Amino acid sequence: MTQNAPLSARPIRLSAHVEQRVLSVEELKALGVSPARAAAQCRDGGPWQQPLPGVYVLHPGPPTGEERLRSALLYAGRRRGATETGYGEGVVTGLAALALYGFSAAPPLGSLDRIDVLVPRTRRLRSARYAHVVRTAELPSPVRLAGLPVAPVARALADAVAGIGDASAAHRLLTEAVRGGLCEPDAVVRELSRAKLLGRAYVVHAVDSLTAEGRALAECRLYEMVRTYDLPEPLWNVDLRLPGGPHLGGVDAYWPDEAVAVELDTGAPRHSAPAGDRRLAGHDAEWSAYAAEREHLEGLGVTVVHLTPKRLQEAPEQLATVVRTALMAAADRDPAAYVVILPR
Structure with missing residues (x-):
C-alpha cells in the first residue's frame, strides 16, 4: 500500500549537510531527487514550492528576500539541459545588487518587485515573474557578496538608474555611492555613458552634482x-x-x-x-x-x-x-x- 502512495505523500529528507533552502532542479538531481518527485512536493498543501521554472524553495511559506534573489540567480544562470549546479553565468545587478551592498537609498530585497540578473547576450532566456533577465554583450567581473555573484557598484548603479526612471531616486543612489566612498564618480559616468543614459536630463543633473561632490x-x-x-x-x-x-x-x-x-x-x-x-x-x-x-x-x-x-x-x-x-x-x-x- 505504501508503494501506491502518491509521490507528494512521501516527504523527502535531504542530507544533513544541505543547508540551502533554494535549489535548482540540477542540484536536486545531484542529491537523488528526480524532477517528478520535486514537482510532487509542490502540489497544493505540499512542503515545497516552485517560484520559477527549474527552481525550488524547500519550505511552504513565502520566500524571503534573499531566497527570491537566490532563486532568480539560479533561474537566470542555469542553462537548459546543462548538468552544472550553482549560479552559472548569472550576475545580480540593479537595485537588488545595491541592496546587497548596503545602500540605504535602495529598497530592501524583500520589497523588490523584480530582481535584475545579467546574462550573456547569446542566452535565449525570458524573464519570469520577479526574475528580470538583462542581456549584455560583456558580463562584468562579479564581486562575491554572501557567496552571490554581484555586479560592481558602478555597473549596478547604471542598471538601477536605467530601470527606475525616477529623478529623485537616481540622485539619492548616486549621491550615496560617492559620499560613502563606494564608487568613484568617473566610474559611474563611464557606466552611465555605456548604458546611453546621459541623454536623460535628470541623469546629467545628478552626474554634475555627484562629480562636484566627489571632487x-x-x-x-x-x-x-x-x-x-x-x-x-x-x-x-x-x-x-x-x-x-x-x-x-x-x-x-x-x-x-x-x-x-x-x-x-x-x-x-x-x-x-x-x-x-x-x-x-x-x-x-x-x-x-x-x-x-x-x-x-x-x-x-x-x-x-x-x-x-x-x-x-x-x-x-x-x-x-x-x-x-x-x-x-x-x-x-x-x-x-x-x-x-x-x-x-
Missing part, C-alpha cells in the same frame, strides 16, 4: 593627507601661467620652491560625459587641451603628481611618500621655468 571629498582627503603626514604646506588651488604668456592650467596644490604640483584626477573635464556627436567632439577637444596643459607644465620643469580619489582614500600614506619624494628630488633637478601663481 570636494577628494580635496578634503588631500588636505588631510598633507597635514596628517607632515608635508610642507602648499599653495592650494592655484592657476599657473608664464609671465605675460599663456595660461598653463590649474592645480590643486603647488610647492613653488620645489616646482611640484599635485593634480587630482577626478575625471574633470570628463565630468559631463557627452551625448551625441557634437558634444563628443567638444568633449574630446576639451580633454586634449587638458592633457596638453599637463605636458606643457612638465616641459617647463614642473613635476606634476597625479593622485586619484580612490587611492587617496585607500593609501594616503603611500601617496604622501610619493609627494615627499618629489619634493626632495627637486634639489637634484634643473631649475624650473619661472611661472606666475594666481588664485584659482
Whole structure:
C-alpha cells in the first residue's frame, strides 16, 4: 500500500549537510531527487514550492528576500539541459545588487518587485515573474557578496538608474555611492555613458552634482593627507601661467620652491560625459587641451603628481611618500621655468 502512495505523500529528507533552502532542479538531481518527485512536493498543501521554472524553495511559506534573489540567480544562470549546479553565468545587478551592498537609498530585497540578473547576450532566456533577465554583450567581473555573484557598484548603479526612471531616486543612489566612498564618480559616468543614459536630463543633473561632490571629498582627503603626514604646506588651488604668456592650467596644490604640483584626477573635464556627436567632439577637444596643459607644465620643469580619489582614500600614506619624494628630488633637478601663481 505504501508503494501506491502518491509521490507528494512521501516527504523527502535531504542530507544533513544541505543547508540551502533554494535549489535548482540540477542540484536536486545531484542529491537523488528526480524532477517528478520535486514537482510532487509542490502540489497544493505540499512542503515545497516552485517560484520559477527549474527552481525550488524547500519550505511552504513565502520566500524571503534573499531566497527570491537566490532563486532568480539560479533561474537566470542555469542553462537548459546543462548538468552544472550553482549560479552559472548569472550576475545580480540593479537595485537588488545595491541592496546587497548596503545602500540605504535602495529598497530592501524583500520589497523588490523584480530582481535584475545579467546574462550573456547569446542566452535565449525570458524573464519570469520577479526574475528580470538583462542581456549584455560583456558580463562584468562579479564581486562575491554572501557567496552571490554581484555586479560592481558602478555597473549596478547604471542598471538601477536605467530601470527606475525616477529623478529623485537616481540622485539619492548616486549621491550615496560617492559620499560613502563606494564608487568613484568617473566610474559611474563611464557606466552611465555605456548604458546611453546621459541623454536623460535628470541623469546629467545628478552626474554634475555627484562629480562636484566627489571632487570636494577628494580635496578634503588631500588636505588631510598633507597635514596628517607632515608635508610642507602648499599653495592650494592655484592657476599657473608664464609671465605675460599663456595660461598653463590649474592645480590643486603647488610647492613653488620645489616646482611640484599635485593634480587630482577626478575625471574633470570628463565630468559631463557627452551625448551625441557634437558634444563628443567638444568633449574630446576639451580633454586634449587638458592633457596638453599637463605636458606643457612638465616641459617647463614642473613635476606634476597625479593622485586619484580612490587611492587617496585607500593609501594616503603611500601617496604622501610619493609627494615627499618629489619634493626632495627637486634639489637634484634643473631649475624650473619661472611661472606666475594666481588664485584659482
